[in-house]
Amino acid sequence: MTKTKHELYALLSDAVVGMDEDTAAALSREAIGAGYDAYETIEQGLAKGMERAGKLFDESEYFVPELLMCADALNVGLDILRPHITTEERSEKHRIVIGVIEGDTHDIGKNLVKLMLSAAGFDVIDLGRDVPPSVFVERAIKEEAKIIMISSLMTTTMDGMEETVQLLHEKGVREKFKVAVGGGPVSSGFAEKIGADGYASNANQAVKLANELAQSK
Amino acid sequence: MFTPKERLHNTLTGKAADRPPVICPGGMMNAAVVGVMNKTGNTLPDAHYTAEAMSNLAYDVHENTGFENFGIPFCMTVEAEALGSSIDFGSLKCEPKIQEERFASVKDVTFMPDGSIEKTSRGEAVIQTVYTLSRKHPDIPAIGSLTGPISTAASIVDPMIFLKQLRREREKSHQVIDYVVNQLISYAKQLADNGAAVISIADPTATGEILGPKMFEEYAVLYLNKIADAVHEYGIPVIIHICGDVRMIKPQLHQLHGNVLSVDAMVDLKRLKDDLENKRTMGNISTYLLEFGNAEKVYQRTKNLLTKNIDVLAPACGLSTSTPLENITAFTTAVKEI
Numbered sequence A: 001m002t003k004t005k006h007e008l009y010a011l012l013s014d015a016v017v018g019m020d021e022d023t024a025a026a027l028s029r030e031a032i033g034a035g036y037d038a039y040e041t042i043e044q045g046l047a048k049g050m051e052r053a054g055k056l057f058d059e060s061e062y063f064v065p066e067l068l069m070c071a072d073a074l075n076v077g078l079d080i081l082r083p084h085i086t087t088e089e090r091s092e093k094h095r096i097v098i099g100v101i102e103g104d105t106h107d108i109g110k111n112l113v114k115l116m117l118s119a120a121g122f123d124v125i126d127l128g129r130d131v132p133p134s135v136f137v138e139r140a141i142k143e144e145a146k147i148i149m150i151s152s153l154m155t156t157t158m159d160g161m162e163e164t165v166q167l168l169h170e171k172g173v174r175e176k177f178k179v180a181v182g183g184g185p186v187s188s189g190f191a192e193k194i195g196a197d198g199y200a201s202n203a204n205q206a207v208k209l210a211n212e213l214a215q216s217k
Numbered sequence B: 001m002f003t004p005k006e007r008l009h010n011t012l013t014g015k016a017a018d019r020p021p022v023i024c025p026g027g028m029m030n031a032a033v034v035g036v037m038n039k040t041g042n043t044l045p046d047a048h049y050t051a052e053a054m055s056n057l058a059y060d061v062h063e064n065t066g067f068e069n070f071g072i073p074f075c076m077t078v079e080a081e082a083l084g085s086s087i088d089f090g091s092l093k094c095e096p097k098i099q100e101e102r103f104a105s106v107k108d109v110t111f112m113p114d115g116s117i118e119k120t121s122r123g124e125a126v127i128q129t130v131y132t133l134s135r136k137h138p139d140i141p142a143i144g145s146l147t148g149p150i151s152t153a154a155s156i157v158d159p160m161i162f163l164k165q166l167r168r169e170r171e172k173s174h175q176v177i178d179y180v181v182n183q184l185i186s187y188a189k190q191l192a193d194n195g196a197a198v199i200s201i202a203d204p205t206a207t208g209e210i211l212g213p214k215m216f217e218e219y220a221v222l223y224l225n226k227i228a229d230a231v232h233e234y235g236i237p238v239i240i241h242i243c244g245d246v247r248m249i250k251p252q253l254h255q256l257h258g259n260v261l262s263v264d265a266m267v268d269l270k271r272l273k274d275d276l277e278n279k280r281t282m283g284n285i286s287t288y289l290l291e292f293g294n295a296e297k298v299y300q301r302t303k304n305l306l307t308k309n310i311d312v313l314a315p316a317c318g319l320s321t322s323t324p325l326e327n328i329t330a331f332t333t334a335v336k337e338i
């Protein structure tokens, strides 16, 4: 018996929360087979599941290993569904470049932010860790990104965030990008001080922030 | 009158001392701040490489900060480098970091022969430094610092894949961490044999917040204890430092075999001690206060900490290299005044 699309979305969401790659794959194929819209299946099934997983992480029910495994189940489903998205749906995505600032090796938080952003439908380009300000700027220009997201876990390296903002000014491209910052020692006050456009304290909030920044002019 | 070494040893083994020691164990938690290096001219990154430079800087740190120990080395990369990862040694003010983890998966790890850490030139330099300083200054405890088992494992295997594999590839994960632990134990023995008064283990990747209580127990507790038990066999005490908020992992902390438990600034050590039935505690002056506060504030805060029945006074976690020297001395002075 075929499932209604809402039943299927709910099960797909559960598969992500349950870290179950096989079920996520099977349900994703089932959605295609049943002729359900791939984009909607991602949004209401997979991405919904990842959003729930992110909430469980915030509530300390899930920890980093669990969240990463949920993301794997999500990705298995995405690989199956993505080729079926129509081009017109695809063009809606906003591009983000994300990375950890120069000198800093702490990348667990950045990686979580990245995967929540991807799950929420952003096109995320990961520059990795220990990324100099100039590389943030060059890549953002080259990739025609809308948002630059910078992570720093160390007070010693967080000044590189300000340098990045200044470099954008120097190159005359500041208004082309929104800049968001985050990580342990960073605060909204700091973000404001260095002239960034936003700050978020965790991966879920980062998605909210990215949505806001993507909408704003 | 107690020497700093007697004071620390007695404190860590439950014997009487005149007052709590104030230390900074090295490794993740080291006090090689820019202010010390600029003053003496013995600088990083040079002091990461040779025993001579390392000994000079370790001595400078002790001499200028007032910490009652030598804390060696000044980074968390000696072990991972020996086990195959490439290192970026940083600069005067930025600590070394893993450039690239050697392996993409726990399944790819190639096991090197036992004793590999102490055979590298930097491993040797650390051991030689411990030897030299403990000979030259027998009253000052030389603390040999290890990067903990989970952090070291996650420094040779890509950390994101590693953290998943703790769940997905349990058997292989255990095998890899056990291999790392045997390497650490062998290295710790060399440190002990060459004069280390204490072994300190810090394992930042193994926090309750990152792993959660179950994984923390399955991996962190098991392997930290394996090292602590081995070091105890060599007859020296062990410091275990756990980063971050520990509320969720209190029962697991109770199971740790270290002589003293060191924790981060958000933890109320008075409560922790009550909750853990008198386990010895170490800490925990905020590293942010040390960096951004002033000497007066640090002094006041230290006086307050001294009412909390803390066994060993120390920074709460890894210091920023730009921490002002006068804030550190305000901390150590406030303790020594007792």
Ligand code: B12
Residues within 6 Å of the ligand: A064, A103, A104, A105, A106, A107, A108, A109, A110, A112, A113, A149, A150, A151, A152, A153, A154, A155, A156, A180, A181, A182, A183, A184, A185, A199, A200, A201, A202, A203, A204, A206, A209, B027, B028, B029, B030, B074, B075, B076, B090, B094, B095, B096, B097, B151, B159, B203, B204, B205, B206, B207, B209, B210, B243, B244, B245, B264, B287, B316, B317, B318, B319, B320, B321
């Ligand atoms: C794990 C850890 C490590 C691991 C890192 C493994 C890895 N691959 O990432 C290892 C062992 C390698 C390590 C090394 C060091 N560490 Co460390 N480490 C930590 C620790 C305990 C946890 C960080 C973490 O991963 N948290 C879990 C993640 C999920 O949380 P998060 O990073 O905060 O990210 C969340 C939010 O902040 C937010 N977010 C993050 N980035 C962004 C970006 C944007 C744009 C947005 C919107 C949001 C956002 O969303 C995330 C998810 O919710 C912290 C202390 C702490 N409690 O934070 C110290 C800490 C960061 N380390 C510290 C230090 C000192 C070091 C070392 C310098 C030690 C040394 N002496 O060598 C080296 C670093 C060398 C270098 N040059 O980089 C200090 C930094 C002090 C300072 N200068 O400011 C800290 C703060 C400890 C302390 N003193 O209290 N460390």
